[in-house]
Amino acid sequence: MHAMQYEIALPADYDMSVIRARVARVGHLLDDWQGLGLKAYLVRERGVDGSPVNQYAPFYLWRTVQGMNRFLWGGPFQKLSDDFGRPAVRQWSGVAYEAGGAAGSPAVVAVRQRVPVAADEVMADEAEAVGELARGDGVLVAAAGVDTSRWEIVRFSLWAHDAPKAEGDVFRVLHLSAPGLAELPRGRQW
Incomplete structure (x- = not known):
């Protein structure tokens, strides 16, 4: 599994209905993308859920590098x-993935937390933390990845309700494409 995200910062007075309309128009294009586990079409709006910014920031869990590369090199990413x-694209190697008890429910919000990897941190501990997060009330999925160029962990979770019990940046989910969600390997990724 590979995690990926790009963030498009938008002006404070940007009409976010433009992004909603865009996702309504094109979101379905990845509903059957080969190699994709899931794409959560995410937004943050200034003043909502504590966000200081307007932002479009899709988050991906890829099953295959080939699917990710096909998306980046000539797929919808070009449009x-x-x-x-062209935004900078962050990537994290998969550490762990788990389905939550609310799997299959509509996704309402996502939470992303990025934290430095402590010098003595063991990735097995992170895998256990993902399992614990996935057991939370209303969790659809939980995942973690590591960026070894920055020694940073990303923790990502999707929630079926407005009150996530996880720390981090809260995003609203506009659409969820999940063609390969059932094929993402569960548990630790090594």
Whole structure:
């Protein structure tokens, strides 16, 4: 599994209905993308859920590198780059993934937390933390990855309700494409 996210910062007075309309128009294009576990079409709006910014920031869990590369090198990512400029794409190697008790429910919010990897941190501990997060009330999925160029962990979770019990940046889910969710390997990724 590979995690990926890009963030498109938008002006404070940006009409976020433009992003909602865009996702309504094109979100289905990845509903059957080969190699994709899930894509959560995410937004943060200034003043909502504690967000200081307007932002479009999709988050991906990829089953295969080939699917990810096909998306980045000539797929729908090119259209996004044409419209907004090419954003920096963050990638994390998968550490752990678990389905939660609310799997199959509509996703309402997502929480992303990025934290430095402590020098003595053991990734097995992170895998256990993902399992614990997945057992939370209303969790659809929980995952963690590590960026070894920055020694940073990303923890990502999708929730079926507005009150997530996880720390981090809260995003609203506009659409969820999950063609390969059932095929993502569960548990630790090594």
